[in-house]
Amino acid sequence: MSDTPVKIEIQGLKKSFGANHVLRGIDLTIPAGKSLVVIGGSGSGKSVLLKSVLGLVKPDRGSIKVDGCNIARHTAGDKKFVAAQTGMLFQGAALFDSLKVWENVAFRLLYGEGKKRAPSKEKAMDCLAQVGLAPEVGELRPPELSGGMKKRVSLARAIASDPQILFFDEPTTGLDPIMSDVINNLIVERVRAIGATAISITHDMASARKIADEVAMLYEGVIIWRGSPDALDNSGNPMVDQFVHGRADGPIQMQVRKFKRR
Numbered sequence: 001m002s003d004t005p006v007k008i009e010i011q012g013l014k015k016s017f018g019a020n021h022v023l024r025g026i027d028l029t030i031p032a033g034k035s036l037v038v039i040g041g042s043g044s045g046k047s048v049l050l051k052s053v054l055g056l057v058k059p060d061r062g063s064i065k066v067d068g069c070n071i072a073r074h075t076a077g078d079k080k081f082v083a084a085q086t087g088m089l090f091q092g093a094a095l096f097d098s099l100k101v102w103e104n105v106a107f108r109l110l111y112g113e114g115k116k117r118a119p120s121k122e123k124a125m126d127c128l129a130q131v132g133l134a135p136e137v138g139e140l141r142p143p144e145l146s147g148g149m150k151k152r153v154s155l156a157r158a159i160a161s162d163p164q165i166l167f168f169d170e171p172t173t174g175l176d177p178i179m180s181d182v183i184n185n186l187i188v189e190r191v192r193a194i195g196a197t198a199i200s201i202t203h204d205m206a207s208a209r210k211i212a213d214e215v216a217m218l219y220e221g222v223i224i225w226r227g228s229p230d231a232l233d234n235s236g237n238p239m240v241d242q243f244v245h246g247r248a249d250g251p252i253q254m255q256v257r258k259f260k261r262r
Contacts, residue, residue: 006065007032007165007197008053013062013072015048022048024221026062035191035198037212037229039205039243041252044218046201050167053199054086055079066165082165083112087158087196089187091170093150095142095157102128102138105157113161127156130193131186148179152186159190166191168200172207184210205232205244217243219252 006029013026022045030036040046051057053064058074065071066085071078095104105124109115125138131152142150151171158166171187172180184207191198191211202208208215209229216226217240225237232244242250 004031004033006030007034007067008199009063009065010053011063011065013049013052013064014060015045015052015057016060022221023052023059026218026221026223028216028223028226030197030199032197033195034213035188035200035211037200037202037208037215038218039202039208039215040218041203041243045221046218047169049218050169050199050201053082054088054167055082085164086167087161087163087165088167089151089154089158089169089171091173093142093154095150095153097142099141100138101140101142101145101153104142104153105138105160107157108161123160124156127160128153130159130190131156147174148182151175151179151183155183155186155190159194159196162194163196166196166198168198168202168211170202170204171200171211172202172204177206180204180207181210183207187211205246208232 008030010026010028013023015023026049038046038049048057052059055071055074055078059072063070063072066082069081071082102121102124103110105127106120109120109123110117125135128138133149133152133156137149145153168187172183175183188211200211209232212229214226215229215232216223219239225235225240227235232240235241239251242252
């Protein structure tokens with residue numbers, strides 16, 4: 001039994017949108033300082049799970065405890081509690097084109113915490129350095145950056161407020177294999193450096209293997225397997241095996257609409 005304290009504990013989490021039952025009873029425990037990667041196909045419920053923990057979606061049933069506090073009630077206080085200790089790397093980077101790079105990194109410090117520009121810029125430049133970007137990049141605007149640089153800036157923004165919890169939404173989407181590995185390495189380094197607890201969702205198995213302490217597979221709204229990255233190739237679960245190796249044939253049947261030629 002590990003002595004590591006639990007940071008996030010999810011029990012019986014359910015969420016439906018009309019007749020669409022997205023989460024059907026999620027149970028997950030994430031120890032402090034550990035990185036959990038959730039894998040699964042499109043429509044499996046990964047994004048709704050992430051949004052629920054972030055406080056963006058109110059669950060229908062179940063609990064989401066952060067440091068023992070149930071934030072699933074979705075009150076203003078709950079959302080503020082979560083926001084105060086989280087950082088997020090969005091799938092599309094989600095940078096503001098009208099702001100300089102350093103202002104994007106310091107956005108929360110400037111507009112969320114009301115800090116002055118000089119110390120906020122200093123912190124932003126330090127975070128950019130941590131993800132391998134030179135000081136002059138801070139004076140550029142997002143349209144002047146490559147896809148890989150935008151991801152680095154988004155990671156710098158995620159760590160700028162020294163969060164206790166980091167969320168990564170498809171962190172390597174749109175990147176070539178080499179840049180994907182660079183981003184994965186940076187994620188591992190920064191998560192360990194600040195001692196954060198991390199939750200990631202991804203389709204990228206190379207990313208999952210690199211950044212996870214544990215991997216959980218979500219299928220039709222429930223966790224069907226959980227284990228170490230090293231166990232992915234010998235999970236004993238045919239659905240996990242099919243997904244990990246990208247096979248069209250198997251128990252997971254994708255809905256494909258066929259068109260007849262005229």
